[in-house]
Amino acid sequence: MISGYAHSGLNSEAIALFFEMVEFGERPNQFCFSAAIRACSNRECAWIGLVIFGFVVKSGYFESDVCVGCALIDLFGKGFGDLESAKKVFDEMPERNSVSWTLMITRFMQMGDSMDAIELFSDMLIEGYMPDRFTFSSVLSACSEVGSLDIGRQLHSWVVKTGLTSDVCVGCSLVDMYAKSTVNGSMDESRKVFDRMAEHNVMSWTAIITGYVQKGGCDVEAIELYSRMITEGRVKPNHFTFASLLKACGNLFNPRLGEQIHGQAIKSSLAEVNCVGNSLISMYAKMDMMEDARKAFEFLFEKNLVSFNALADGYARNLGSGEVFNQIGDEGVGADAFTFASLLSGAASIGAVGKGEQIHARLVKAGFATNLCVCNALISMYTRCGDIEAGFQVFEEMGVRNVISWTSIITGFAKHGLARRALDLFKQMLDFGVKPNEVTFVAVLSACSHAGLVDEGRRHFDSMLKEHGIRPRMEHYACMVDVLGRSGFLNEAMEFIESMPFPPDALVWRTLLGACSVHGDTDLGRRAADMIIEQDPSDPAAHVLLSNLYASAGQWEDVAKIRKGMKERNVVKEAGCSWIETANSVHKFYVGDTKHPEAREIYGELERLVVEIKGMGYVPDTRFVMHEVEEGEKERYLFQHSEKIALAYGLISTGKAKPIRIFKNLRVCGDCHAAMKYASVATGREIVVRDSNRFHHIKDGRCSCNDYW
Incomplete structure (x- = not known):
């Protein structure tokens, strides 16, 4: 009965029956203890689990039963979020099996310690235990979280050897791993895994759709896959599918398509599910359709902080954040760090320093003045609103800083043209032992670009892999093209592009085209524009930059041809x-x-x-x-x-x-x-x-x- 209640999610009934049994004089066995502890493996009942844990230790089952040990791992991992205690239980278990190893790996992965999950998997193999489909799914998910493509590929080979490629759960994890881990935004390997799967369910379809949406620039493919899913596959979407599709619609700024997906979510009775409702709010807010965002918000049966944050982000862009703050108070939901970070980001996006200062005052009163996430958002807000010294003051007063804090202030000084101060801060960051990430080097290279520091730019680019183990990505190559191009080294910039280890994308060519516009090189500019248009025919920036380049050279016939081509392709220039x-x-x-x-x-x-x-x-x-x-x-x-x-x-x-x-x-x-x-x-x-x-x-x-x- 206790086990039945626990499996049905009736945790209070399971716990009450357990103590009734004890009072009745019956001595619990290992199965009873396992069921009762699992009923306590949540935030509300975890403290009761500690009482039962004491009972387990006295009874001697902790030292002899694997099931009880696994239940205790869940108690500390899921109930308290205490991985250290969960690992201690695991380490002290005299007997383990593949289930207990898999459980520990899964909990590490779910709690954000993906590298520890991968290391634990390695230990499991050394100990001689064989992984099953659940183990592979968890460790592949861990690889996707840390972007470890090499390990992921090795696991893929093992999956093939063990004959688990037909397993839908493992297949979904492989799709997700390749989508998140493959460099330079390619979805090719992820798509190959998906296409080779013998069977597809809603999980596999959602995994590939989400992968395309998360990659950026692949939203059309995501929508096309959804059409296939409901027509060819005859598979009904779930709430995660709709959440990803709505994000794709927001990225495409396509309100008509978004409304269609919204209508299908309503027909499926999923529009009131939190993750779908929150995605609806974000989609409409992104397209500045705040009335529709508000309706989606009101439609939610249960509003959580994510709901308020999504609405706050939209209102912040339209300078209506006070209304959200008032409602958060009225509904008894406290503004969290993410709420303030969203509002600050909204103020920063339009340069509303006055609104940003009001939010700053509000967060100080709410006790978030020392919160790391909020302080990082404050640095970004002030620097993006033009007050670099106020941003630097926030940075100076922080008791604790992380790589995001350093990167934000370095980016700020770079954008303000204060390259020397940006580079000095980068040196201080290294002296403090803070390891830079990919974004930090984008900021450092941008500082060199804005100040014409070509030699320093080359040196920092070369140091990425040699000194810091960071393999340059597409944006770093684009930054170096900018460093060379802005300084007039257009031929060297072209040689640099030709030496890249992977094909340059539109960003790299657009950067070169911008440099050609500054220095009036129409021949090289035409070549760069052709490469952009070949990759993305609807990119207005390439047409406009090339048109301006011809106009500055007085080549009005070429200007007319480009404008005619834009009209024929329905390419619209962004209004200044x-x-x-x-x-x-x-x-x-x-x-x-x-x-x-x-x-x-x-x-x-x-x-x-x-x-x-x-x-x-x-x-x-x-x-x-x-x-x-x-x-x-x-x-x-x-x-x-x-x-x-x-x-x-x-x-x-x-x-x-x-x-x-x-x-x-x-x-x-x-x-x-x-x-x-x-x-x-x-x-x-x-x-x-x-x-x-x-x-x-x-x-x-x-x-x-x-x-x-």
């Missing part, structure tokens, strides 16, 4: 826009924008400013007008650029003591950059501009980028 935060509100401007309520005052201020800076020597640089029109018309186009409109609004709406902080989604125009340097002298104001590449701190006619960006 700039925004500025004043009085806790964000004001967005597009080219020639007249929709703002204060448009008359803005253009009046802009006209006055242009007259003044022209008198100081500013000459409009019409090379940055990518249209074949009259010279006077070109000047008019230049004065309507979104960053100039944002500057004019900043001048009439902010106090002189504060810097004017402007944010732009694309690279800042060269003419606007020059105009702002003159404007900083004419107005006596500091102007901070964040574009898609970096920050520009402009003061007294000088920019922190030294005209190198």
Whole structure:
């Protein structure tokens, strides 16, 4: 009866019956102890399990029965989250079998200690125990978590030899392992395993769909597989399938497709399941459909912190985080570290430093001022909002730092053009014994790129594998192409690309094309653009950069051909826009924008400013007008650029003591950059501009980028 209750999830009834049996005078045996302890293997009842544990020790079953030992491993692992005590139970078991080894490996993997799980598997083999399908599934999952492809491939060979390739559970683990562990974003090996599986169930379909979604850029393939799953496979999706599909829809920014998947989730009665509901909130929030995100939130039967965090992240992007905070309080759910990190990330994404400062004050009151995750988010928020010194102050005051803390502040200094400070911090990081990761080296190489430190860039790139055991990935090669290309070493950059150990992706070619645009190399630029378009015909950046390159060289016929091709392929250029935060509100401007309520005052201020800076020597640089029109018309186009409109609004709406902080989604125009340097002298104001590449701190006619960006 106790075992029956425990297996049915009726834990309280199982525990009550166990103590009733003891009071009745019956002496529990090993099977009874195992069932009662398993009923206690959860957060709510774990403390009762310790009482039963004492009873077990007195009875002598701990030293003689494998089943009781396995139940105790679960008590400490699942009930208390205490792997150390679970391992101690395992080590003191006089008798073990493959089940106990597999259980310990599984608990290590599930609790995030994947390397220990792999080492334990090795110990299991040395001890002479044979792994079964459950063992392979767990250790393959551990390999996928740590990205250990070499070990995963060895395990795959063993799976083939033992004849377990037909097992769906092992097959799913292999699909997941290859999806997460294969370098450079390839899903080929994962797909081969999936295609060779004799049978597919909802787990295997979901594993391959999730793999494509997690890889990035493969969302269309994920949707196509889902269509096959429900038509050819006749398999019904589960809540995990829908969660991945909704993420794919969000990545594709396809609201119609997202609504269709949402409708199917409702028909399957899975829309109210937390992981599906939370994915719905995230999808709609990502597409700025906050009303639909809110409806998905309200539809959830049980809201948890993930639900609130997903909604908070969406509202933070739209500066409505206060509403979420109020509701969290009303519903009795306390904001956790992730909630604050989401809100700070939202403020950082649009450069809303005022909102970020409010969130900072709120998290201090809530007692999260020393939380490592929150402090890292604060560093990122301040540095991405243009206040590098405030970010550095947060970093300096941290009692405990990890690799993310160091990487965040190094990235901040790199983006602000303070390469020497970034590299000095990297040296301090190594001196403190903190091991850098792949992201750290992206920050270090970016610092070298923004400052033209070619030799240092080469040295740090070479040190990755030699000194730190980090194999350079695609983004590191792209950074080195940027280091060489920005400095004008275009031929060397091309040679570097040709020497890469794997085929360059669109990011690498796009980086080279950007450098060709800066230095006016149309021949090499055309080659880079052709490679991008070959890999991704719908990439607007390649068409636009090449078009601008031709325009700057006066090759208007080539410009017309590219624009005609874009129209035929339905490739849409991202609209340039700039925004500025004043009085806790964000004001967005597009080219020639007249929709703002204060448009008359803005253009009046802009006209006055242009007259003044022209008198100081500013000459409009019409090379940055990518249209074949009259010279006077070109000047008019230049004065309507979104960053100039944002500057004019900043001048009439902010106090002189504060810097004017402007944010732009694309690279800042060269003419606007020059105009702002003159404007900083004419107005006596500091102007901070964040574009898609970096920050520009402009003061007294000088920019922190030294005209190198």
